[in-house]
Amino acid sequence: MTNVHEANFELTTALSLARSRKQAKWQPELAIRKLAVWFYEKGAVHILISLMLGRAVVMSQFTPFALPFFAVVLLFQKSRTAAVFLGLILGASTLSPQMGLYTAGALVLFRMTAAVLKNRLRQRFVLAGAAAGVLAVAKSIYLLTSGPLTWVDGVMISLEALAAGVLALIFMQSFTIIKKGRKAAYTHEELVALAVFAASIAVGLTGWMVGEFAVSHMMTRYLVVVAALAAGALVGSTAGVVTGLIFCLSSFAHMPEVALLAVAGLLGGLLKSGRAMGVSLGLMLATLLTGLMIGDTLRLEASLYESAVTALLLFVTPKKWITAIARHVPGSDEYIEEQQRYALNVRDATAEKVERFSDMFAELSKSFSCKETLPEDPQTEADYMISKVTARTCQQCFKKEFCWASQFDRTYEWMTDLVYRDNDNKGWESLCVKSEQVKKEFEDEQMNLHLQDQMKEQLKEGSQFVARQLSGLSDVMKDFASELQREIQKHDGQEESIKKELQGYGIQAEHVEIHCLEYGKVDLDIMLPFKEEHGECEKLIAPMLSSILKETIIVYKKTDLPSPYEGTVATYRSAKAFHVNVGVAHAAFRGGLVSGDSYTAVPLNEGKYAVAISDGMGNGEKAKRESEETIGLLQQMLKAGIDEELAIKSVNSILTVKRTNDAYSTVDLVMIDLQNAKAKFLKVGSVPSYIKRGKQIKMIEAGNLPLGFFREMEMDVLEDQLKAGDLLFMVSDGVMDGLRTIENPERWLRRQISELTVDDPQTAADLIMEAAVRSSGGSIEDDMTVAAIKIDHQVPKWAAIPLKRNAG
Numbered sequence: 001m002t003n004v005h006e007a008n009f010e011l012t013t014a015l016s017l018a019r020s021r022k023q024a025k026w027q028p029e030l031a032i033r034k035l036a037v038w039f040y041e042k043g044a045v046h047i048l049i050s051l052m053l054g055r056a057v058v059m060s061q062f063t064p065f066a067l068p069f070f071a072v073v074l075l076f077q078k079s080r081t082a083a084v085f086l087g088l089i090l091g092a093s094t095l096s097p098q099m100g101l102y103t104a105g106a107l108v109l110f111r112m113t114a115a116v117l118k119n120r121l122r123q124r125f126v127l128a129g130a131a132a133g134v135l136a137v138a139k140s141i142y143l144l145t146s147g148p149l150t151w152v153d154g155v156m157i158s159l160e161a162l163a164a165g166v167l168a169l170i171f172m173q174s175f176t177i178i179k180k181g182r183k184a185a186y187t188h189e190e191l192v193a194l195a196v197f198a199a200s201i202a203v204g205l206t207g208w209m210v211g212e213f214a215v216s217h218m219m220t221r222y223l224v225v226v227a228a229l230a231a232g233a234l235v236g237s238t239a240g241v242v243t244g245l246i247f248c249l250s251s252f253a254h255m256p257e258v259a260l261l262a263v264a265g266l267l268g269g270l271l272k273s274g275r276a277m278g279v280s281l282g283l284m285l286a287t288l289l290t291g292l293m294i295g296d297t298l299r300l301e302a303s304l305y306e307s308a309v310t311a312l313l314l315f316v317t318p319k320k321w322i323t324a325i326a327r328h329v330p331g332s333d334e335y336i337e338e339q340q341r342y343a344l345n346v347r348d349a350t351a352e353k354v355e356r357f358s359d360m361f362a363e364l365s366k367s368f369s370c371k372e373t374l375p376e377d378p379q380t381e382a383d384y385m386i387s388k389v390t391a392r393t394c395q396q397c398f399k400k401e402f403c404w405a406s407q408f409d410r411t412y413e414w415m416t417d418l419v420y421r422d423n424d425n426k427g428w429e430s431l432c433v434k435s436e437q438v439k440k441e442f443e444d445e446q447m448n449l450h451l452q453d454q455m456k457e458q459l460k461e462g463s464q465f466v467a468r469q470l471s472g473l474s475d476v477m478k479d480f481a482s483e484l485q486r487e488i489q490k491h492d493g494q495e496e497s498i499k500k501e502l503q504g505y506g507i508q509a510e511h512v513e514i515h516c517l518e519y520g521k522v523d524l525d526i527m528l529p530f531k532e533e534h535g536e537c538e539k540l541i542a543p544m545l546s547s548i549l550k551e552t553i554i555v556y557k558k559t560d561l562p563s564p565y566e567g568t569v570a571t572y573r574s575a576k577a578f579h580v581n582v583g584v585a586h587a588a589f590r591g592g593l594v595s596g597d598s599y600t601a602v603p604l605n606e607g608k609y610a611v612a613i614s615d616g617m618g619n620g621e622k623a624k625r626e627s628e629e630t631i632g633l634l635q636q637m638l639k640a641g642i643d644e645e646l647a648i649k650s651v652n653s654i655l656t657v658k659r660t661n662d663a664y665s666t667v668d669l670v671m672i673d674l675q676n677a678k679a680k681f682l683k684v685g686s687v688p689s690y691i692k693r694g695k696q697i698k699m700i701e702a703g704n705l706p707l708g709f710f711r712e713m714e715m716d717v718l719e720d721q722l723k724a725g726d727l728l729f730m731v732s733d734g735v736m737d738g739l740r741t742i743e744n745p746e747r748w749l750r751r752q753i754s755e756l757t758v759d760d761p762q763t764a765a766d767l768i769m770e771a772a773v774r775s776s777g778g779s780i781e782d783d784m785t786v787a788a789i790k791i792d793h794q795v796p797k798w799a800a801i802p803l804k805r806n807a808g
Contacts (some may be wrong), residue, residue, distance in 0.1 A: 046073070046080045047087040052204025054091020054103060058249035062160045063099065064135065065200050066092060068168035070107050071131045074114060075121060076175045091204065098142075106138035124169060132165035170196050186328045188238070191231075195239045198223050199246035206250045213306050217257065220247050221283060221310040224265045229279045229314070230322050231329035233269025240265030260290040260303070280311035358478040365471040382419040385449070389441045390415070393434050403432075418442045475643075498524075501548050507541060510567065520607075520675065522549060522574040529567050531560055537570045545572055552794065576674035578724065579794045580609050583762030585769035587734075587784040589619035596623025597732045597785040598631040602639065603674075610638050612669040613686070613785055615732045623783070630665040644671055645717065648682055668730050670789070672722065677791055679728070681718040687736050688746065690753050691720065692727040697750045727764060728789040729753055734782035735772050742775060761788035 053065040066088045073084045085107055093100030113130050120126050139157045143149055173190060174197040186194070202223065205216035220243050228236025244258035267282030274281065287307040291300030326334035394400050403411045419442065429435040495512040502509050511527040526541065537555050545553040552575040561567040588595040596616045603609050614630040616623030630651055637647035648667060668686035672679050681689065681700050688701035700718055722728070731749070739745035752771050758764050765788040772784060 046077075046083045049201055050084045050087025051091040051094075052201045054088040054204070055094045056091075056200060056204040056250070057095065057206070058163075058203065058246075061156070062163065063092065063095075063103070064160050064163040064167055065203070066103050067106050067110060067135050067138075068131050068164050068171050071110060071114075071127055071168055072171040072175055074111070075127065075172070102138065102142045105141070106135060109138055110134040124172060127172065128165040128168045131168040132161040135164040136161040167196075167200070186330070188235075191227075191235055191329070192238065192242055195223075195227070195242040196246060199243040202243065202247055203250050206247075212302050213309065216247065217303070217306045218310050218313070220244070220257065220261060221264060221307060222313050224261050225268050225279050225283050225310060225314050226317070226322065226325070228265050228268030228282070229272060229276065230326040230334075231269070231332055232272055233266050235329060236265030236269035237262055238265070256290055256294055259293075260286055263289060264307075276311075276314050276317075280314060283307050283311060355478065358474045362471065362474040365467045365474060381449075382416055385419050385442070385445050386412075386415045389438065389445055393438050393441055397434060399433060419446075471646075498545070498548060502526075502541070502544060505540070505544050507536075507544070517549070519551060520574050522551065522553060522572070525569055525571050527561075527567055527569050531566060532558065532568045532570075537568070541570065542572065551575075554794075575794045576607060577794055578672075578674050578677045578791055580611075580672060580674070581761050581790045581792070582611060583760065583765040583788045583790075585762075585765040585786045587769055587773060587780050589783050590780055592620070594620055594624055595785070596620060596627055596783040597734070598624065598627035599785060599787060600631050600635045601787075602635060604638060607674050609672045609674055610635075610644075610669065611672075611730065611787060611789055612667060613730050613732055613787055614668075615666045615686075615734065615783065615785070617665070619783055626665050630667060634667065634669070644669065644680070644682055648684060652684070666733065668732075670728065670730065672789075672791070674794075677722040677724070679720050679722050681720070683718070687731060687733050689731075690729045690750065691722070692729065692753050692756065693723065693725070695754055697754050699746070699750070722791045724791060724793045725759075726791045727753075727756075727759070727761065728791070729764075729768065730787040730789070731768075732783065732785040734780075734784040735769075735786060737782045738772055738776035738780065738784060741777070748775070759790065761790040764788040 050066075050069065053069050054063075056065045057063055070081075070084055070088060074081050088107065089100050089104050092103035110131065113134055114121050117126065117130060121130065136157050139160060140149065143153055143157070170193045173193040199220065202216055202219045205219050208215040223243060224236060224240045227239040240261035240263070241258070244254075244261040247261075248254045248258050264283045264286035267286050268279035269282075271278030271282045284304070284307055287303050288300075291303055294300070323334050326332040327338045329335055390404075394404065397403075418439065432438060494517060495514055498512050498514075499509050502512075508529060509526050510529050511525075513525045513527075515523040515525070517524075524545075528536075537558055542553050542555055553572050554575045556571040556573040558571070559569045561569065582601040584599055584601075586595050586597065596619050597613065598616075599611070599613045601609070601611045612631060612634055614627040614634075616626030616628075616630070633651045634647055637650060638644060642650070648669065651667070666685035667682070668684075668689065669682040670679055670689070671682075681702070683689075683700075683702040688699045691698040691700065698720070700720065702718060735749070736745045739748060742748050749768075749772075752768060756764055756767060758767065765786045768786045768788070769784065772786070773780060
């Protein structure tokens with residue numbers, strides 16, 4: 001026992017130490033995050049940015065950054081207007097007191113303009129125009145204090161006003177980007193806008209030195225390497241060029257920085273796989289290359305030190321910050337992972353909702369299901385009927401006391417005989433003064449009870465129908481939820497293996513994407529670097545994949561890549577073991593154009609094939625509507641995944657509810673499994689079907705009433721194993737009815753089928769139809785339909801190509 005206590009104590013101590021270490025690990029990061037939030041909420045970040053933008057100067061005299069930033073803050077974050085106003089004036093005052101006064105006047109003038117424009121300022125170009133106009137007016141007034149304006153001053157004022165308008169649009173887009181949700185992705189235009197905004201802040205650092213090192217250089221390089229690490233070479237080089245050009249406008253002495261930042265962004269992005277170390281190496285290489293090109297040894301040494309400090313800043317930057325930026329950049333690994341995680345969350349949430357609906361429908365089905373109740377006691381029912389009849393007759397009779405007091409047993413026996421309609425004992429009629437009334441009351445009460453029983457039975461049948469529908473819908477939704485929740489497996493190794501195998505065959509595939517490798521359910525896409533012109537996908541790649549995956553693979557579809565790209569994307573899937581061909585022949589009543597028969601032949605998602613024929617009662621448009629309605633309902637239910645038996649029973653219940661005098665339909669349905677050729681026959685009021693296998697003929701028959709006769713129907717489900725080469729014939733009852741002059745129509749039809757020498761199902765259906773019309777004397781007394789179904793092995797078009805390569 002002591003050892004157990006010691007072990008528990010050691011385990012508790014270890015867990016406590018691990019928990020404390022974990023908390024200690026997170027404490028610095030939480031402190032940094034809280035500090036950053038505090039700075040933002042107190043407006044310190046806005047003041048720092050305003051200081052930089054207020055003192056930012058380009059081309060030695062333009063200060064176009066302060067007014068656009070103030071305008072955008074006034075529009076998006078009005079509560080920070082005072083802090084930004086103060087920061088911009090302080091930043092401008094570091095250049096000169098006159099610039100501080102000029103900036104303050106321009107900001108006040110814009111505030112007055114904004115009060116006049118009000119809500120119109122929210123329009124992008126109105127804001128840009130207002131910023132440009134106010135800056136032009138303020139700059140003109142500022143220059144007039146020093147003397148009259150010249151045409152050169154007018155050009156300069158126009159250029160600075162134009163720059164202010166453009167910067168207002170860029171800053172507005174930058175604020176919109178910052179306010180985007182976590183799942184938002186940045187476009188290339190938005191990334192450029194962010195780069196311009198960051199470079200504008202960096203321009204305000206011009207002139208600040210730490211010893212011999214320029215703070216502005218380290219700031220801009222840091223922005224570029226962060227972009228390269230987060231988004232790759234494309235975004236990194238773009239950020240380097242944009243940042244360098246704007247930074248260069250402050251002084252042409254910074255021209256070498258443009259090349260350094262562009263090369264640093266490019267090399268850093270290319271070496272992104274090395275994380276911070278690789279990006280830092282790219283920065284150092286870019287610094288060394290540009291320094292050697294300039295040839296200034298002293299400047300090269302200082303630049304290397306500046307890049308080293310930048311690399312150090314990159315190493316101490318929290319990895320989560322870089323990841324947070326990368327999640328918003330399309331094409332990055334973090335963005336793809338985030339989108340996949342989001343898609344999985346949406347999938348799981350959808351599957352969960354579908355499962356909840358499935359459970360709800362299952363519970364509703366239980367609620368509608370009629371539970372079997374014990375039958376009521378006949379004696380109790382008899383007493384209830386006697387009490388109701390006597391209340392309306394004997395209660396007002398003057399012989400009440402005599403009959404029910406003095407002669408109770410005899411009267412009760414007579415009343416019971418009336419309940420059970422025993423007319424042999426008529427002695428009560430001579431003693432009862434209301435015999436005719438009593439007899440009529442019993443008949444009326446029995447009729448009412450019979451009607452009530454019928455209504456109860458109808459309600460019970462309706463409840464059972466609804467319960468079956470809800471149960472079937474619940475099963476379908478549960479299967480759909482299971483499909484949604486199936487995990488998408490990664491097949492990186494198999495994809496590379498298939499690419500190598502194809503290369504061994506001489507096929508260079510650019511990309512292989514595997515969706516499923518389960519036997520019989522293979523699904524993959526292959527991108528080829530050329531447009532198919534000679535059937536390479538079917539002739540070469542499909543047999544190769546069949547050899548690689550050890551099962552028959554066929555081309556499901558092909559798509560040519562749009563111009564200017566060159567290539568083809570082919571989708572390959574597992575071939576089914578069997579396939580069917582269907583041929584149908586029609587003949588309408590008396591050679592008319594409208595047949596009352598309808599049929600469907602559709603492949604289903606579960607690897608099955610359904611063929612059905614429906615014959616509406618009668619002929620013409622009415623019968624056609626009935627059969628089309630039956631086939632349409634059945635087809636949609638089968639496609640939705642509802643079990644075939646439940647589908648037919650549901651169609652029967654629907655037709656029964658809306659039944660008119662003769663709205664009946666027969667259904668002949670066969671479901672063929674394309675993997676093993678097993679056939680399931682469901683016959684409702686239909687004539688037999690025939691299977692031709694060589695010279696042998698097998699008949700499939702069942703005797704059931706058509707749909708719509710009774711709410712509860714008995715349905716025979718017959719199964720048979722088909723083989724390759726079999727011909728299955730399904731006919732409507734009009735074919736048999738047209739053979740009235742023949743003594744045994746079924747035997748005649750068997751002989752006609754056995755004598756067929758053709759394998760094409762359409763030709764076989766036409767021959768049987770022609771023979772039936774000829775045998776009926778050329779007169780078509782009912783709509784006739786013949787469907788011939790040919791079952792064959794699924795053989796790829798180019799299966800003759802060897803699947804194995806000969807060694808040597």
